[in-house]
Amino acid sequence: MTRDFIAAADLPLLEAAGLADFDALWRMELDAVEHPNTERGGWSSVCRFELPEQGYFLKRQSSHLTRSLAHPFGEPTFAREFRNIRRYAERQVPALSAAFFGMRKVADEQRAILLTRALSGWRDLASWLAGWPRCPPEQRAQLIDAAALLARRLHAARLTHCCLYPRHIFVRAQEKDFAACLIDLEKSRPLHFRRERIRDLEQFLRYAPQLSDAEIDRFLARYLAASAGSPVIACWRQWLAKRQQKKGATPRIPSFVDAGHQDGDDQHHYPGQIEPEQKNG
Numbered sequence: 500m501t502r503d504f505i506a507a508a509d510l511p512l513l514e515a516a517g518l519a520d521f522d523a524l525w526r527m528e529l530d531a532v533e534h535p536n537t538e539r540g541g542w543s544s545v546c547r548f549e550l551p552e553q554g555y556f557l558k559r560q561s562s563h564l565t566r567s568l569a570h571p572f573g574e575p576t577f578a579r580e581f582r583n584i585r586r587y588a589e590r591q592v593p594a595l596s597a598a599f600f601g602m603r604k605v606a607d608e609q610r611a612i613l614l615t616r617a618l619s620g621w622r623d624l625a626s627w628l629a630g631w632p633r634c635p636p637e638q639r640a641q642l643i644d645a646a647a648l649l650a651r652r653l654h655a656a657r658l659t660h661c662c663l664y665p666r667h668i669f670v671r672a673q674e675k676d677f678a679a680c681l682i683d684l685e686k687s688r689p690l691h692f693r694r695e696r697i698r699d700l701e702q703f704l705r706y707a708p709q710l711s712d713a714e715i716d717r718f719l720a721r722y723l724a725a726s727a728g729s730p731v732i733a734c735w736r737q738w739l740a741k742r743q744q745k746k747g748a749t750p751r752i753p754s755f756v757d758a759g760h761q762d763g764d765d766q767h768h769y770p771g772q773i774e775p776e777q778k779n780g
């Protein structure tokens with residue numbers, strides 16, 4: 500059993516509230532912010548609570564396991580999410596931060612807790628998209644840029660999110676633009692192939708139907724660091740449209756040209772490849 504993790508910055512606050520240990524957090528009676536997840540045999544729930552200076556999201560789960568080669572009998576999905584939170588921090592991909600993580604075996608039950616700091620002052624992109632028609636064009640452009648640059652940074656760090664829905668991208672207005680960061684890192688893993696980049700982007704665009712054609716182009720131009728009208732954008736649109744068709748959705752990412760590239764998973768050079776040395780771009 501691994502030792503509990505408590506972030507140094509959160510320890511005094513949690514201690515003052517009597518919440519600096521697994522059992523105290525496990526016992527908290529709170530309403531769930533979403534329906535508890537019961538897909539994997541056990542259950543997993545998300546709640547929110549406020550301390551005087553900081554809000555927290557408390558994720559608790561019981562026997563909600565994921566199997567892998569390293570863990571053939573399964574490990575709590577939060578263990579994976581916690582590792583990913585640390586990996587994102589190491590690779591400087593903006594994401595939520597963990598305040599507490601712990602696991603306990605109680606008889607046959609495998610419990611886990613992941614406590615993260617609430618992103619106060621941030622708002623998820625899905626809620627921006629819900630009010631898209633009322634959003635001024637300049638602000639829309641800034642939000643698109645923030646999401647695209649975040650995706651670019653994620654992939655340059657050789658990570659795929661695997662759940663890149665607008666509701667998992669949080670944004671906050673800065674002086675001239677928007678900062679963006681990611682949440683729900685449970686499914687994220689190392690990125691090896693171009694198809695993994697396409698899958699993340701297709702997922703994002705499928706859940707952002709409010710974006711106009713020109714806005715999708717802008718998103719891709721920023722993501723690829725390409726200039727407007729560059730043929731590389733048309734090429735990516737075609738790959739995305741193919742992926743969308745595969746998912747059975749009506750393609751809403753029209754492909755304009757036959758870019759003449761095979762849709763293979765080779766690791767050779769291809770248009771729009773992000774070179775590792777560009778990773779902070």
Ligand SMILES: Nc1ncnc2c1ncn2[C@@H]1O[C@H](COP(=O)(O)OP(=O)(O)O)[C@@H](O)[C@H]1O
Nearest residue numbers: 532536545556595615616617618666682683685
């Ligand atoms: N640290 C956080 N800051 C702000 N909102 C959060 C945070 N953690 C979770 N949420 C909110 O709770 C929802 C569910 O959390 P998430 O991590 O996506 O759980 P699940 O793995 O069950 O999908 C998110 O969509 C988001 O709205």
Ligand SMILES: [Mg+2]
Nearest residue numbers: 662667682683
């Ligand atoms: Mg989620």
